[in-house]
Amino acid sequence: MSGSKRRIIYGLLLVALLLLAGCRRKGEEAQTEALPWGISAREATQFEFVDDVELEWKDNSLDELQAVINCPLEEVKADGEQVGGRKTYVVGEGGAVRFKNHLVGSYKKDWSGVSGVTASGEAFSERITVDPDYVGMQLDFFGTISGKAGYVATRNEYDEEYNIIGRWFYELNESFEKENAFYVKLPFGGDVLAVMGDKDGNIHLTFFESADCYKYFILSPEGETLFETSGNFREGLRAFGDGRVTVCEIVTEGGRMTGKLLEADPENGTVTELGKLSAQKIYDETKGREIRSFSLTPVSEKLLAWCGSEGLYFCNVNGGETRMAYRWASHGITVQGVADLYAKEDGTVAVIYQDESGMNYLLLKPTTEKTDIKTITLATVPFHKEDYVRAAALFNKKYPAYNIEVRDDYDATSLLVQLGAGSGPVLVDTVLTGFEELERLWQPMDGFLEKSGLAEELIPQATEFGRIGERTYGIVTSFFIRALIVSDPAVKDWDYEGFLNAAEGTQSAVFTATWFDTPSDERAYFFDVLGNGLYDNAYFDLEKGTSVLGTKDFDRVLRIAEKARACPRTEDNEEPEGIRALCELLTVTGAEGLVRLRARREAGENVMGYPTKDGARYLLSAQNPITVRCTATDEEKKIAYTFLKILLSKESVALSVKGNTYSQYSVRKDALEEQFDHYERVAGANAELGAAEPLPKLDREKDALFYAELLQNSVVQKSFPPGLQDAYDEELNDYLKGNIDAEAFSEHLKSRTWLYLQEQSD
Numbered sequence: 001m002s003g004s005k006r007r008i009i010y011g012l013l014l015v016a017l018l019l020l021a022g023c024r025r026k027g028e029e030a031q032t033e034a035l036p037w038g039i040s041a042r043e044a045t046q047f048e049f050v051d052d053v054e055l056e057w058k059d060n061s062l063d064e065l066q067a068v069i070n071c072p073l074e075e076v077k078a079d080g081e082q083v084g085g086r087k088t089y090v091v092g093e094g095g096a097v098r099f100k101n102h103l104v105g106s107y108k109k110d111w112s113g114v115s116g117v118t119a120s121g122e123a124f125s126e127r128i129t130v131d132p133d134y135v136g137m138q139l140d141f142f143g144t145i146s147g148k149a150g151y152v153a154t155r156n157e158y159d160e161e162y163n164i165i166g167r168w169f170y171e172l173n174e175s176f177e178k179e180n181a182f183y184v185k186l187p188f189g190g191d192v193l194a195v196m197g198d199k200d201g202n203i204h205l206t207f208f209e210s211a212d213c214y215k216y217f218i219l220s221p222e223g224e225t226l227f228e229t230s231g232n233f234r235e236g237l238r239a240f241g242d243g244r245v246t247v248c249e250i251v252t253e254g255g256r257m258t259g260k261l262l263e264a265d266p267e268n269g270t271v272t273e274l275g276k277l278s279a280q281k282i283y284d285e286t287k288g289r290e291i292r293s294f295s296l297t298p299v300s301e302k303l304l305a306w307c308g309s310e311g312l313y314f315c316n317v318n319g320g321e322t323r324m325a326y327r328w329a330s331h332g333i334t335v336q337g338v339a340d341l342y343a344k345e346d347g348t349v350a351v352i353y354q355d356e357s358g359m360n361y362l363l364l365k366p367t368t369e370k371t372d373i374k375t376i377t378l379a380t381v382p383f384h385k386e387d388y389v390r391a392a393a394l395f396n397k398k399y400p401a402y403n404i405e406v407r408d409d410y411d412a413t414s415l416l417v418q419l420g421a422g423s424g425p426v427l428v429d430t431v432l433t434g435f436e437e438l439e440r441l442w443q444p445m446d447g448f449l450e451k452s453g454l455a456e457e458l459i460p461q462a463t464e465f466g467r468i469g470e471r472t473y474g475i476v477t478s479f480f481i482r483a484l485i486v487s488d489p490a491v492k493d494w495d496y497e498g499f500l501n502a503a504e505g506t507q508s509a510v511f512t513a514t515w516f517d518t519p520s521d522e523r524a525y526f527f528d529v530l531g532n533g534l535y536d537n538a539y540f541d542l543e544k545g546t547s548v549l550g551t552k553d554f555d556r557v558l559r560i561a562e563k564a565r566a567c568p569r570t571e572d573n574e575e576p577e578g579i580r581a582l583c584e585l586l587t588v589t590g591a592e593g594l595v596r597l598r599a600r601r602e603a604g605e606n607v608m609g610y611p612t613k614d615g616a617r618y619l620l621s622a623q624n625p626i627t628v629r630c631t632a633t634d635e636e637k638k639i640a641y642t643f644l645k646i647l648l649s650k651e652s653v654a655l656s657v658k659g660n661t662y663s664q665y666s667v668r669k670d671a672l673e674e675q676f677d678h679y680e681r682v683a684g685a686n687a688e689l690g691a692a693e694p695l696p697k698l699d700r701e702k703d704a705l706f707y708a709e710l711l712q713n714s715v716v717q718k719s720f721p722p723g724l725q726d727a728y729d730e731e732l733n734d735y736l737k738g739n740i741d742a743e744a745f746s747e748h749l750k751s752r753t754w755l756y757l758q759e760q761s762d
Contacts, residue, residue, distance in 0.1 A: 054452070055399050055642045062370055065312065065326040065349060069121045069363035070333070070397060073352065076115045076125045078102035089339035089359055090151075091350045092144030092239060094174050095119040096340075096361035097151070099142035112138040114176060117361045119149075119350075130155075130170045130178045139170070144342070145197035147243030149174040152197040154205075157183070169195075169203050169219065182223035194236035199243025202226060202266070206233045206247060216247050218266050226266035235259055238297045241344030246274060248296055259296045261304065275304045275317030299343040307338045312349060312364070325349075326364055329403075330373075332396025333362070356390075357655060375403040376632075376639050379415060380429035382408045384623070387477065388429075390655050391647040398646065402639050422631035426640050430474065430624035437722035442473040443628040443637060449475075452645045462667035464716040466625040474625025475644060477653075478664035481710055482619040482717065483597065485584040486606040496530055496538035499611035503560045503582055509567045510560075512581035516569040525585075526564040527732055529610060530557070533718030536613050540753065549750035558742045588710070589663040591672075591679035591703070595696045598706040609713060618714040622664075665707075672707060676700055723759075727752040 073089070073096055081104050088099040095118040103110050115125040130138050130153070139153045150173050157166040171180040180201070193206045193214065201221040209215050214234055218227035235248035238261065249260045261274040277296045295307040304315050311327040326349075328335050339352040339359060347366040352359055380388055385408045392404035407425070412432050418424030419433070419441050430438070449455040449463060449472075466474035491502055503510050503526075511522050531537035538557070540547035548554045563582075570584060588597055601607040609616035626647075628640045646652055653671045665671070676698060683695040719725045728749065735745040 054645060055402060055638055062367075062373060063311075063326045063330055064314075064323070064367060065347070065364035066367045067326075067331050067362060067400065068365050069117065069119075069361060070331050071117055071121065071123075071361055072357060073098045073116055073359040073361055074123065075100070075358070076113065078104055078111070078113075086140075088142045089352045090142060090144045091340045091342045091352045091361065092149070092151075093119065093147065093342075094144070094149035094151070096350065096352050097142070097144070098359065099139070099153075101137045101139070103137075107136040110136045114142070119363065121363075126176045128153075128172070128176050130168075130172075130181065141192040141195050143195035143197070143237070144239065145171070145199075146239035146245050147199050147241055148197070150179070150197065151176065152195055152203050154192060154195055169223070171197060171201070171203075171221070180221060182221070184219065184223045184225075193234060196237040196239060196245050198245045202245075204237055204245045204247070206236055208234075216264070218264060227264045227269065229264070229271070235296070239342055240298050241342075241346075246298055261296050261298060274298060274301075277304065277306055277315065295338045295341050297341045297343050299347070299349075300345050305341065305343045305349055307335070307341060307351065307353075309335070312351065329396065331362075331400045332393040332398075333360075334393055355393075371401060373401060373403050374635065374639065375405055376427065376636050377405045377407055377425040378427035378429070378626075378643075379410045379425040379432055380406060380408050380626075381431050384408075384429055384431065387656055388647070391643065391652045394649070394652055394655070395643050395646045399639075399642065402642075404639075404643050419629060422629075424629065426629050426632045426636045427626060427643065428629060429626050434722065435474065435624045435627070436468050439468050439473065441627075441630060443630040443632065445472045445474070445628070448472070448641060448644070452641065454645065454648055457650075457669060458648065458667050459669055459711060461620055461711060461714060461716055462622070465620075465622045466627075474627040475648065476622040476625050476667060477647060477656075478666055479620050479622040480664045481588040481593075481714065482610065482621055483586045483588055483710070484608045484610060485586060485600065486608045487580050487582055487584075489604075489606050491606065491608070493615045494608075494611045495613055495615055496611050499529070500538070500557065500560055503563060504556075506563065506582040507580075508563075509581040510564040511567040511583050511585055512570045513567070513585040514570055516567060519566040519568045521736070522564040522567040523561045523736055524732060526561045527728075531720065531728075532610075532612055532619070532715065534720055534724070536715075536718075537720075538611075539749070541613075547750070547753075549753060550746050554746050555742065558746070589665070591675045591698060592695060594703050594707055595679075595698055598699075598703055599696055601706075612715060616713075618710050619717040620711075620714050621717045672704060676703070721756075724753065724756045727756060 075087075075098065081102050086101060090097050090099070095116055097114050097116040099112070099114050101110060101112050112128045113126060114128060115123075117123055128138050137155075139155050141154045143152050144150075145152060150171065153170045153172060155168045155170075156164050157168060159165050166183060166185040168181060168183050170178055173179050191208045193208060194204075195206075196204045198204065203219045203221075205215075205217045205219065207215055209230065213230055214232060216227075216229050216231065216233050217225060220226050232250040233247055235250060238246045238248060240246060244263060246261050246263045249262055251258055251260060258276050260276045263272050263274055264270070265272070275296070275298070297305045299305050299314065302317055304317060305325070306313055306315070310329075311324050313322050314325045315322040333353065334355050335353045336356065337354040339354060341352075342350045349364045351362045351364070353362060354360070378388055378392070385406055388404075388406045392406050395402070395404050404427075410425070410432060415424060415428075416433055416438075419428070419438075428442075433441075435442075445466070449458065455463075462476065462479055463472070465476040465479070466472050486502075488502065488506075491498075494502060509519075510526060516522075531539060535542055539549055539554075548557070567581060570581075586593075586597065588594060597607060609618040626644070628637060628644075632640065648668065650668060650670060653666045653668050654674050656666070665675070679695075679698055683698065687694050720728060731740075731745055731748045731752065734740045734748075735742070740748065
């Protein structure tokens with residue numbers, strides 16, 4: 001049989017098959033069409049989403065201590081505040097306090113304030129006025145009173161040349177009102193490290209004098225110096241729960257740094273060592289290094305508390321017989337530093353710790369009843385792990401009786417075996433496994449976004465990434481945008497035929513891009529541009545039952561594709577002299593990509609979308625979705641759904657933006673402001689450092705409108721179904737390598753397309 005006769009027969013068969021597929025899709029799909037992998041629509045209902053989409057809160061109390069409060073110390077910013085003043089963080093009987101001077105551009109307008117959380121978990125914010133006749137900031141430093149829900153504070157006194165000549169001291173009650181004040185004309189000229197009151201009304205003070213030398217004073221309620229000594233007191237003061245105050249001195253013993261907890265006796269002028277501890281290391285991710293931490297705090301005469309990288313520990317006064325009393329991970333805490341620690345003889349411990357979101361207050365009490373932790377596993381790849389770990393920490397903090405274990409060490413083959421057997425991780429990042437071709441393994445999530453309240457918070461187009469056919473099986477957290485700069489200003493819109501006409505008419509290459517190292521063969525990209533899934537491509541039309549495969553129209557496509565053999569590189573938006581490609585390929589990410597593309601359009605460049613059957617559209621692209629294993633138990637699914645809700649939450653997205661440049665766009669509608677804020681901070685720092693090429697200026701209104709325009713005129717980028725996509729990839733690879741000629745390429749595509757569609761119709 002001749003090639004022409006074969007083409008006619010294959011063409012007739014394909015058209016008939018396409019027509020049949022189109023009829024089935026219109027008339028029978030919702031009622032009787034079998035789902036892939038042999039699961040019927042009726043059978044699939046057993047995996048329908050349940051009404052409960054979120055866990056109930058239960059505490060994890062496996063540790064010796066359990067958390068009763070774990071909340072952020074919100075920073076309160078004054079209207080018109082221009083510069084961030086010094087912050088002090090202290091914790092005591094009254095709760096956790098952030099002290100800050102609010103600087104608003106003039107010393108007459110500056111003021112002192114506190115914010116924090118009470119010991120019962122209530123947030124507060126107060127302005128402090130200890131001297132109504134004093135203009136400007138009221139205080140310089142702030143501290144707690146041991147064993148009492150009150151506070152002490154100080155303020156420098158200056159001469160006309162701004163030299164420190166003395167210091168005011170204040171005792172404040174629980175409501176931050178002044179109870180006592182005295183003035184001391186002492187040369188406290190250095191930086192204050194810590195100030196604290198004791199049960200007798202005395203004030204304890206440490207401040208920097210010189211390198212490795214600090215002063216420690218005890219002052220009476222009348223301002224008399226009761227005790228004074230020098231030493232390495234940079235770790236500051238620690239409170240005894242019974243109202244006494246201790247100071248930590250750093251010494252070197254046997255080549256190791258050790259913290260000694262000391263208590264002074266003002267009457268006798270003596271110092272007693274209560275206990276000691278070698279420096280503990282905490283890894284500070286913000287600085288990328290390990291920091292030493294002593295945080296040594298007395299609990300009782302025989303027991304000390306201290307913080308390390310893994311948790312909070314109790315030990316005896318000599319540093320021996322150490323035991324972990326509380327593990328940070330129990331509540332999703334990732335400690336980067338400890339600002340203050342307070343312990344009582346009844347075993348209650350309060351901590352101010354820092355994580356990537358800022359400062360937090362943690363109140364721990366002795367555990368009365370222990371419960372088990374339910375853990376599920378999330379399988380991902382190293383590149384995606386950071387964002388999942390960040391969301392898992394938020395989850396564990398909110399739901400301490402449950403745990404999300406994030407693993408990036410799965411072998412893809414063995415993972416597929418586990419999943420096929422109905423076991424393995426509950427949550428799966430399908431970058432590891434594939435998505436659409438494994439539909440039978442995933443739990444349908446129809447209704448999840450609506451029932452969880454996320455439907456109104458997410459960009460509608462972005463939810464399409466998790467769909468297979470008409471059902472939702474997964475979610476993505478971010479995406480990027482593909483756009484084109486078209487060299488011909490007369491081209492304002494195009495479908496596939498319009499694109500082919502423009503490419504046929506150009507006298508140069510089809511594409512250019514900044515990532516091309518040299519003029520390169522981009523025919524594979526050319527063929528990709530002609531297809532955006534089964535129902536939107538230049539090769540066949542399921543609705544009309546037509547195809548160009550095996551026809552002269554496809555021969556024309558192959559001829560035009562030759563213009564993509566030598567696509568040149570472009571740098572700084574300028575192509576090599578004498579070359580003007582039809583399209584510049586652009587991947588638009590982050591606020592910077594948005595700003596730059598908007599600026600290019602305003603400069604007169606022709607910004608357009610990719611060809612589709614309905615005209616030019618920008619393409620939204622994303623990594624494979626995260627899914628839930630359909631054979632998981634109801635409890636495991638509920639844990640997974642609750643985690644996914646947190647993964648898509650505003651709080652999680654804000655941490656992602658803060659944690660890195662977050663080059664892709666979040667699926668949340670409200671996340672663009674976070675990216676704009678982050679971009680302005682980066683651009684500002686870039687300018688301050690005197691960068692040779694400062695980042696382009698953001699225009700919030702214009703760029704937000706431009707972003708909305710891109711989304712409104714976009715479609716989600718799709719591939720063919722896996723079996724058909726594999727066929728196209730294999731044949732295209734052989735063609736580009738020269739293993740088959742144009743005619744064989746066309747015939748093979750047509751034949752394999754026909755076979756795939758026939759299999760789907762059986």
